[in-house]
C-alpha cells in the first residue's frame with residue numbers, strides 16, 4: 128500500500144490494524160514502565176513522609192540523623208534527576224518512528240472524511256445520527272434505519288471537527304457546517320476536559336464554524352445586538368428550528384433561516400479579541416467585505432454544490448437508497464426465474480438459477496454462479512495485486528473521486544479456478560471469451576464509502592484505451608459479486624431505473640452494445656457507495672470480435 132491510499136480499498140484499511148497493534152504494544156510497555164516508576168516514587172515519598180510524621184524527635188537517633196543528611200545530599204538529587212521518565216518516553220518515540228512509515232497519510236484522512244460526506248449525501252444520513260453511531264435517513268418522524276450496528280460506535284468532538292475541517296479546507300461549507308456544528312455541540316458537552324489525542328478545541332470549532340457560516344450567500348444585514356454572549360445560543364436554536372421547517376414560510380415571521388445564520392455568523396465573530404485566530408478571521412472577513420461590498424443576497428438557499436459530471440444524481444441516489452430492493456419487479460410476469468442450461472453439457476449437470484431482472488436493457492442475475500470457496504480464492508489471488516482503480520479519461524487512465532476502489536487483473540494462468548470460471552461464463556453466455564475476445568478478470572475491492580458513479584462500461588470515444596486490444600468495444604459485462612455487504616453497494620441502472628442488491632456469489636450479465644454495435648445508453652449504471660461492509664466484485668468484459676456468430680449483428684439501431 129502506498130501512503131495516502133489506504134482508504135480506497137477495505138483490505139488496505141484492514142491492513143492498517145497491524146501498525147496500530149504495534150503502537151498499542153508500545154504504549155502498554157510505556158504505561159507499565161511509568162506505573163513502576165510512579166510506584167517507586169510513591170514508595171520513597173511515603174517512606175520520608177512517615178519519618179516526618181513520627182512524633183519523636185527524628186534527629187536524636189544518629190541513624191536517622193545520618194539518613195537525613197544523606198537524603199538531602201544525594202537521595203533527593205537522584206530522585207529529581209532520574210532519567211527513567213525520559214528513557215520511557217524515548218522508547219515510546221523510537222518505537223513510533225519505526226512504525227511511522229506504515230501509517231496512513233493525511234490524504235487518507237481526507238479520503239475517509241470525503242467518504243463519510245458521500246454516505247451522508249447519497250443515503251441522506253443525518254450527521255447527528257452518524258456522530259452517535261446510527262445510520263438513519265431523514266429527520267423528525269420520518270426516520271428510516273438503513274443499518275443497525277451490533278455495537279454502537281460514536282464519534283468524538285474532535286472526530287467531527289476533523290471531518291468538518293476537511294470540507295472547510297476545500298471550501299465546501301455545505302458539508303463543513305453540519306460537522307462543525309456537531310463538533311461544537313460535543314465540545315460544549317465536555318467543556319473543560321482535554322484529551323491528549325485531540326487536535327482541536329471548542330474555540331477552534333466555533334472559529335471555523337463562524338467563518339463557514341459567513342461564506343454562505345447572505346443578506347447584507349446591518350446587525351447590532353450588543354450582547355453576543357447571550358445571543359449565540361438563541362440564534363443557534365433559531366437556526367436549528369428554521370432548518371427543521373426549511374422551505375415553509377409563516378406569514379407572521381419576520382426572519383428566515385438565512386437571517387438567523389447571518390446574525391449567528393456575526394455574533395460568533397464578537398467574543399474576545401484575545402483569541403488570535405479569531406482576530407485573524409475577522410481581518411479575513413473584513414477583507415472579503417471590502418472586496419465585494421455589495422455581496423447582496425444572490426441565492427439564499429443552502430444547497431449542495433452541484434457536481435457537473437452527475438446530472439442524473441437524484442435518480443441515482445434514489446436507486447441507492449432502496450438498497451437494491453425492487454418490490455414491484457416480482458409483479459411483472461416477463462421477469463422470471465429459471466434454471467439455465469443453455470444446452471451446454473456442462474450446465475446440464477449443474478444448471479444455474481437465472482433471474483431475469485430487466486428486459487430493455489436485458490439484465491440477468493445468475494444465482495450461486497460461484498461457490499463461497501471460489502469467491503474466497505479469487506479475492507485471495509487478487510489481494511496482493513490491488514491498486515487504485517482508474518478510469519479512462521481521453522487516452523489516459525486516471526484515479527478519480529467518482530470511482531473509489533482498488534482493482535487487480537487476473538490472467539487465467541494465475542490459478543486453475545480462473546480457467547474453470549471462464550468455462551462457466553462461456554457456457555452460460557454462449558460467447559467466446561478466450562483472449563483477446565474478452566479481457567482478463569478484473570477483481571475490485573471497494574474502499575470506505577467506495578463507489579463507482581454512473582458510467583458506461585463500453586467506450587464512448589474512438590480514442591478510448593479500450594480499443595488497444597484490437598477486438599472492438601465491450602459488447603457485454605459479466606460481473607460477479609464476490610462478497611456480501613451489510614448495507615449499501617447496490618448496482619444501480621440509472622436510465623433503466625432499477626437497482627440490484629449485492630447478492631453474494633451471484634453474477635450480473637448485460638449487453639452494453641446494441642446489435643448494431645452502437646452503445647446502449649440505457650446501460651448507464653453505477654456501484655452505489657458501500658455503507659457498511661467489504662464489497663468485492665469481479666468483471667469479465669466481453670468484446671465484440673469473436674461473437675459474430677454467437678450474437679449476430681443487425682443493421683437496425685433498434686435491436
Ligand SMILES: O=C(O)CCC(=O)C(=O)O
Pocket residue numbers: 571579584616617618619652653654655664666
Ligand atoms: O460494483 C458495482 O456494483 C458496479 C461496478 C461497475 O460498474 C464496474 O466495475 O464497472
Ligand SMILES: [Fe+2]
Pocket residue numbers: 582583584652
Ligand atoms: Fe461498470
